[in-house]
Amino acid sequence: MANIPESLRYSKDHEWVSVAGDTATIGITDYAQHSLGDVVYIDMPRVGDKFSTHEAFGSVESVKAVSEIFTPIAGEIIEVNDGLNDTPEAVNNDPYSAGWMIKIKMDNPNEADKLLSAVEYEEYLAASE
Amino acid sequence: MSEIELKRTPLNAAHRELGGRMVDFGGWDMPVQYPAGVIEEHVRTRTACGLFDVSHMGEIWVRGPGAISFVNRLTTNDVTKLVDGQAHYSALTNENGGVVDDLLVYRFGPERLLLVVNAGTTEKDWEWISSHKTDDDKVELQNASSEYCQIAVQGPNALNIVQELTVTDLSAIKYYHFKEGQVDGIDAIISRTGYTGEDGFEVYADTGSAEQLWNKILETGNYGGDGGILPCGLAARNTLRLESAMSLYGHELGDDITPLEAGLGWIVKLQKGNFIGSDALVRQKEEGLTRKLAGFEMTEPGIARDGCDVYIDDNKVGNVTSGSPAPYLKKDIGLAFLPPEFANVGQEIRIDVRGKYLRAQIVPTPFYKRQK
Numbered sequence: 001m002a003n004i005p006e007s008l009r010y011s012k013d014h015e016w017v018s019v020a021g022d023t024a025t026i027g028i029t030d031y032a033q034h035s036l037g038d039v040v041y042i043d044m045p046r047v048g049d050k051f052s053t054h055e056a057f058g059s060v061e062s063v064k065a066v067s068e069i070f071t072p073i074a075g076e077i078i079e080v081n082d083g084l085n086d087t088p089e090a091v092n093n094d095p096y097s098a099g100w101m102i103k104i105k106m107d108n109p110n111e112a113d114k115l116l117s118a119v120e121y122e123e124y125l126a127a128s129e
Numbered sequence: 130m131s132e133i134e135l136k137r138t139p140l141n142a143a144h145r146e147l148g149g150r151m152v153d154f155g156g157w158d159m160p161v162q163y164p165a166g167v168i169e170e171h172v173r174t175r176t177a178c179g180l181f182d183v184s185h186m187g188e189i190w191v192r193g194p195g196a197i198s199f200v201n202r203l204t205t206n207d208v209t210k211l212v213d214g215q216a217h218y219s220a221l222t223n224e225n226g227g228v229v230d231d232l233l234v235y236r237f238g239p240e241r242l243l244l245v246v247n248a249g250t251t252e253k254d255w256e257w258i259s260s261h262k263t264d265d266d267k268v269e270l271q272n273a274s275s276e277y278c279q280i281a282v283q284g285p286n287a288l289n290i291v292q293e294l295t296v297t298d299l300s301a302i303k304y305y306h307f308k309e310g311q312v313d314g315i316d317a318i319i320s321r322t323g324y325t326g327e328d329g330f331e332v333y334a335d336t337g338s339a340e341q342l343w344n345k346i347l348e349t350g351n352y353g354g355d356g357g358i359l360p361c362g363l364a365a366r367n368t369l370r371l372e373s374a375m376s377l378y379g380h381e382l383g384d385d386i387t388p389l390e391a392g393l394g395w396i397v398k399l400q401k402g403n404f405i406g407s408d409a410l411v412r413q414k415e416e417g418l419t420r421k422l423a424g425f426e427m428t429e430p431g432i433a434r435d436g437c438d439v440y441i442d443d444n445k446v447g448n449v450t451s452g453s454p455a456p457y458l459k460k461d462i463g464l465a466f467l468p469p470e471f472a473n474v475g476q477e478i479r480i481d482v483r484g485k486y487l488r489a490q491i492v493p494t495p496f497y498k499r500q501k
Contacts, residue, residue, distance in 0.1 A: 037150075037166060066432070
């Protein structure tokens with residue numbers, strides 16, 4: 001069963017969001033990393049780039065396939081996890097901590113409320129099985 | 130739920146029990162990887178042992194006094210050169226020299242040959258082979274695909290692991306040879322062949338014995354222990370064959386690709402006499418190839434996958450047939466069709482990877498060759 005921490009918010013594209021003030025930290029879920037398989041490359045945006053909701057901000061490439069990753073929340077990139085260039089496997093091994101990808105300064109901090117709760121995301125996964 | 134019922138090998142339940150992630154592979158419900166993941170599975174096969182369920186492959190018996198001449202007329206390699214207990218790699222070709230399928234031909238006796246073909250093309254091959262049989266051929270054909278399981282044990286420890294389960298002296302079986310014997314008391318064909326670039330065996334047995342064989346080999350190979358055997362999914366099977374630059378039907382081979390273009394001239398025996406497609410292949414050899422398969426290595430980060438276009442300067446010159454990270458070599462590699470003048474080792478190319486023109490270089494193949 002996929003690990004779905006209760007404290008986080010989720011998108012239907014399988015990103016997680018952790019909110020602190022007007023900053024959102026974003027990565028991909030345990031379910032997503034498991035579906036992708038071993039991650040070998042992560043293509044990420046630059047600090048200062050701006051994205052609207054549900055815009056592709058980069059891609060995750062596994063041995064088998066490449067998938068786009070989307071911003072669940074609109075805003076400006078304020079930090080990127082450069083460490084993933086050297087250790088992309090962190091996305092597999094520790095998707096909710098070391099495997100974080102970007103931090104966004106949210107245009108509208110309330111936008112996170114529209115995302116799925118852990119319970120809702122779990123139901124969404126169960127329904128899409 | 131899916132519209133079409135997927136076919137299952139006799140090991141389907143075993144894969145699920147091991148945590149295999151199941152996918153639709155050409156109509157078959159197959160494990161793409163297990164919890165260890167493709168990289169670990171790949172590396173373990175190179176360094177210790179990997180176990181693969183390849184029961185989805187097709188098996189076709191050709192029996193009768195005309196068996197050798199019949200198969201010789203349909204395939205590119207020279208079947209008359211095989212001795213009992215020997216196998217070879219070959220291709221079924223069409224009139225244009227294109228590849229209907231690539232296959233293994235096993236000689237059990239002068240009147241008994243076994244053809245092992247790809248899973249996704251078994252029906253097509255069966256149609257093709259049956260339709261070319263005439264009354265003069267004096268052969269009987271049997272599609273026995275559903276009667277066999279096939280389990281591949283590959284890697285440097287493969288011999289020792291299988292040897293514990295059989296009295297047949299495995300070290301006496303040379304590469305591309307086989308013996309009929311027993312594995313864990315089960316009647317089996319033990320073939321020293323594989324699709325990984327490693328030493329190893331492919332074991333054929335009746336489907337009812339598949340689970341016993343599979344579980345016994347896992348147990349004997351110390352599955353779960355340090356450096357023990359690992360079950361490997363289709364993802365690792367693909368990366369292993371690509372590192373060894375072995376062709377995959379539908380990628381490097383197809384109805385409109387000849388074995389000469391795919392770098393398989395060594396299985397095309399034009400001297401043996403006429404076979405289906407031989408005229409076209411003779412002509413192609415005389416006129417020269419317009420494209421040939423070459424191996425490349427990415428020289429900047431990125432992975433070129435099949436279908437990507439290859440450029441030299443601003444000119445599109447070819448296309449990628451397979452591309453992937455190479456987990457053991459820790460490089461990003463691939464195969465591409467290129468005009469022969471651009472297929473030489475050292476040639477710089479660029480590959481259109483989702484709009485980015487990434488640098489790569491032609492390198493010798495196979496990318497990986499095991500130390501003997």
